[in-house]
Amino acid sequence: xTLPRSLIFGAILSLVFLGAALLSFVWxxxxxxxxxxxxxxxxxxxxxxxxxxxxxxxIVSMLMMGARTxxxxxxxxxxxxxxxxxxxxxxxxxxxxxxxxxxxxRGNDLIFAxxxxxxxxxxxxxxxxxxxxxxxxxxxxxxxxFARLTRGAALSFWSRDxxxxxRVSGKSPARISVEHILPNIGNLMIVQGTIxxxxxxxxxxxxxxxxxxAQPPTASWGRMLADAQTLASIAPHxxxxxxLAIVFMVLGLNLMGDGLRDVLDPRIRRGRT
Amino acid sequence: xxxxxxxRLTSLILSLVVAxxxxxxxxxxxxxxxxxxxxxxxxxxxxxxxxxxxxxxDVSLPQRYLAWTTGMLQGDFGQSYTYRxxxxxxxxxxxxxxxxxxxxxxxxxxxxxxxxxxxxxSRRGKAGDITVMGATQLGVAVPxxxxxxxLVLIFAINLRWFSAGGFPGWDQGLFxxxxxxxxxxxxxxxxxxxxxxxxxxxxxxxxLGEDFIRTARAKxxxxxxxxxxxxxxxxxxxxLTIIGLQFSFLLAGGIVIEQIFFLPGLGxxxxxxxxxxxLIVVESVVMLLVFLVIMVNFTVDLAYAAVxxxxxxxx
Numbered sequence: 071x072t073l074p075r076s077l078i079f080g081a082i083l084s085l086v087f088l089g090a091a092l093l094s095f096v097w098x099x100x101x102x103x104x105x106x107x108x109x110x111x112x113x114x115x116x117x118x119x120x121x122x123x124x125x126x127x128x129i130v131s132m133l134m135m136g137a138r139t140x141x142x143x144x145x146x147x148x149x150x151x152x153x154x155x156x157x158x159x160x161x162x163x164x165x166x167x168x169x170x171x172x173x174x175x176r177g178n179d180l181i182f183a184x185x186x187x188x189x190x191x192x193x194x195x196x197x198x199x200x201x202x203x204x205x206x207x208x209x210x211x212x213x214x215x216f217a218r219l220t221r222g223a224a225l226s227f228w229s230r231d232x233x234x235x236x237r238v239s240g241k242s243p244a245r246i247s248v249e250h251i252l253p254n255i256g257n258l259m260i261v262q263g264t265i266x267x268x269x270x271x272x273x274x275x276x277x278x279x280x281x282x283x284a285q286p287p288t289a290s291w292g293r294m295l296a297d298a299q300t301l302a303s304i305a306p307h308x309x310x311x312x313x314l315a316i317v318f319m320v321l322g323l324n325l326m327g328d329g330l331r332d333v334l335d336p337r338i339r340r341g342r343t
Numbered sequence: 344x345x346x347x348x349x350x351r352l353t354s355l356i357l358s359l360v361v362a363x364x365x366x367x368x369x370x371x372x373x374x375x376x377x378x379x380x381x382x383x384x385x386x387x388x389x390x391x392x393x394x395x396x397x398x399x400x401d402v403s404l405p406q407r408y409l410a411w412t413t414g415m416l417q418g419d420f421g422q423s424y425t426y427r428x429x430x431x432x433x434x435x436x437x438x439x440x441x442x443x444x445x446x447x448x449x450x451x452x453x454x455x456x457x458x459x460x461x462x463x464x465s466r467r468g469k470a471g472d473i474t475v476m477g478a479t480q481l482g483v484a485v486p487x488x489x490x491x492x493x494l495v496l497i498f499a500i501n502l503r504w505f506s507a508g509g510f511p512g513w514d515q516g517l518f519x520x521x522x523x524x525x526x527x528x529x530x531x532x533x534x535x536x537x538x539x540x541x542x543x544x545x546x547x548x549x550x551l552g553e554d555f556i557r558t559a560r561a562k563x564x565x566x567x568x569x570x571x572x573x574x575x576x577x578x579x580x581x582x583l584t585i586i587g588l589q590f591s592f593l594l595a596g597g598i599v600i601e602q603i604f605f606l607p608g609l610g611x612x613x614x615x616x617x618x619x620x621x622l623i624v625v626e627s628v629v630m631l632l633v634f635l636v637i638m639v640n641f642t643v644d645l646a647y648a649a650v651x652x653x654x655x656x657x658x
Contacts, residue, residue: 176354183358185595185636192629195617196369268484275486276599280614295489299603302492303500313489320484 077329083322091137100128111305135289144270146205151212159220164243178214186211194282201284223255257334268323370626381620420627425619441608445593448531455536460543482537491530491603508605527604546578587643591636
């Protein structure tokens with residue numbers, strides 16, 4: 071079977087950023103904590119591939135460190151969403167029709183009804199702006215996404231013969247959920263996880279752009295943009311680069327998500343496009 | 344339909360109650376003493392005590408919650424601590440920027456997405472379709488605030504066609520007002536238009552595979568006629584739901600866009616209030632935004648059920 075082009079292209083893009091983020095732990099072209107004011111706002115050159123910012127810091131190094139923040143925040147937010155949402159969805163499906171199911175699903179509807187950005191702003195405003203609070207604020211809104219998806223998918227399995235066989239053999243609903251249903255919905259979760267990951271990157275950028283995400287000296291793409299805003303007319307590259315980094319990272323993840331869906335769920339491949 | 348409406352109405356009220364409790368808890372309970380929070384660490388105890396009395400913090404939490412919610416129901420959003428003016432007045436001034444901005448952005452979203460989606464569906468699999476779909480992939484990935492910055496850079500700073508920000512007010516004329524909101528609306532609309540174009544395309548493609556389209560073609564309609572007379576109209580049902588959801592996104596997303604373009608809307612009000620630690624304003628504006636979003640979703644649900652009877656039966 072040949073892999074879809076979107077998957078290959080998306081995976082390459084995402085891996086470039088992931089690689090850059092990992093590399094930043096051991097090496098960046100320049101140390102971003104050392105300011106070099108005399109060489110500030112330089113355009114791209116051999117010494118600084120993407121130029122320097124208003125404090126003379128190397129933009130490539132800043133982007134690498136920023137990738138680390140974006141990826142960490144978005145990934146942990148997906149972790150919160152999956153960690154809470156999948157068990158909730160499994161429980162709701164196992165106890166379908168019960169009061170517990172009703173409570174879980176209504177709770178989900180409630181969170182869905184909230185404008186996520188407004189609540190994220192409220193949370194970070196009251197509890198203080200930090201990467202951790204950004205993770206929590208983004209993560210909360212991932213929970214209902216995974217809970218709903220898990221419940222829907224799990225329900226479709228509960229009526230299948232192999233689950234019936236497991237029930238006849240005396241397994242408890244909890245064991246069936248973990249041993250038989252969870253492995254079957256894994257693919258779906260990977261696809262959705264990729265999509266939520268890309269949304270998390272965008273949300274983190276927006277939060278740190280308005281000053282409610284990771285705080286200095288932690289580098290983040292959103293704050294690089296906020297810093298660059300007033301300089302955009304004299305040094306457009308400072309405003310351009312972090313934005314392009316966000317676009318390519320999100321584009322890569324979205325393409326990867328589309329491609330993964332095609333590979334992992336052949337039913338959709340026939341239906342769509 | 345009546346049963347469905349009552350069901351949705353119950354969940355609407357429940358949502359609003361839970362929302363108000365959550366917002367109240369986050370703003371007034373969790374930080375401890377709101378008066379001390381608002382005045383900062385260096386405040387003198389007697390100043391804090393005076394503010395506590397002024398804000399009515401001396402009574403119990405449930406009493407405060409009740410006073411806040413019943414006040415809002417009567418249009419009284421409390422008194423801003425920093426501006427010394429009624430919050431309801433501050434909101435009224437700024438709603439006239441935020442809501443028109445969201446509506447303007449919504450109309451642009453539709454104006455971009457419908458032609459793009461219909462064109463892509465009609466040229467399925469061909470170069471035109473692939474180009475449009477590629478563009479929407481890019482559109483979804485672009486952060487709207489960055490796109491706003493780029494628009495300012497190109498159209499305000501370099502070409503000088505628009506002002507880089509600010510809002511002259513509607514009393515300067517409709518055109519002047521709309522011109523000031525044009526770039527912000529485009530910035531807000533682009534990512535949503537990309538999403539909507541994709542929904543439009545796939546909904547239309549679903550319709551084109553239906554039997555009634557084959558019937559229409561069999562009775563002699565051309566592809567184009569069948570598309571416009573039958574498919575587009577039916578494809579609109581799922582598209583309308585998405586449009587409703589997008590309106591709430593645009594309303595909330597405006598918060599960030601208002602920052603970039605220095606628009607005196609609700610978003611800027613929230614941020615000014617946050618930096619001034621004016622909790623009363625933060626609390627009320629957030630509640631208002633949540634209320635607007637929940638109301639929009641509620642209206643969309645009802646409208647959708649009115650159009651599609653299958654939905655009513657489900658709940």
